[in-house]
Amino acid sequence: MTMFVDVHAHLDHALFKTDLDAAIERARQAGVKAIVANGVDPSTNRIVLDLAKKYDIVQPALGIYPPDALETEAREDKYPIELKPYDLDEEIEFISKSGPIALGEVGLDYKNGENRAMQKKIFQRFIDLSEKMDLPIIIHSRKAENDVLDMLESSSAKKIILHCFSGRHHLVRRAAGHGWSFSIPTNVVRSQHFQTVIDIAHISQLLTETDSPYLTPFRDRRNEPAFVVESLKKIAEVKGLTVEDTANNVFMNYQKMFL
Ligand SMILES: [Zn+2]
Secondary structure, three states: OOOEEEEEEOOOOHHHOOOHHHHHHHHHHHOEEEEEEEOOOHHHHHHHHHHHHHOOOEEEEEOOOOHHHHHHHHHOOOOOOOOOOOOHHHHHHHHHHOOOOEEEEEEEEOOOOOOHHHHHHHHHHHHHHHHHHOOOEEEEEEOOHHHHHHHHHOOOOOOEEEEOOOOOHHHHHHHHHOOOEEEEEHHHHHOHHHHHHHHHOOHHHEEEEOOOOOOOOOOOOOOOHHHHHHHHHHHHHHHOOOHHHHHHHHHHHHHHHHO
């Protein structure tokens, strides 16, 4: 059976409140072997750890999303969570001791947040941690792609996953040249940009994600991990491979990166 993997999902999101069990079951039925649930702050990090205990196919990624951007998204109800103050050092200590499979979601967001200095300071801590613990780092880089690449280039972190990377083509080429990975979201079905990312990157650099409940491939439906197959179909089409060969390649990339 073909094996799929969703390396970036937000299973703690309110849109999964009533049917998470069923959504996980649908993912299983579809052939999804691993869902990497990403935390964005202390409270979601703890939910992610609980979900990973509860469901064998859920793997925990823990991180701190740019706090000012998260505040905007919470306020605009895109990510309806209640934000509480916390101590950054304590949270990073907690993350490093909780056995995550990866660090994420972390990065820079200059569209929804303005405090670039603070965002960079936090992101740097996670780059350092990724290097020190040899853990994959799942990176968000909205309207901040150049700074993200600059920071990564000055580090020796190697397990780099650019999630939903929307930087211009020369930036995609620059990241690809370093051998870093791109996780291709399900909305690739209608995004010429992500299809170009697939084209530029080598198959060994590609991973798949849903970013559930966001970035749905189907306009009128909430996204969920079972839909990750849509990313694989598009990668297969662009690379001229069968879906099965593509899935095998992506699964191997996942194992190499995460296990
Ligand atoms: Zn995300």
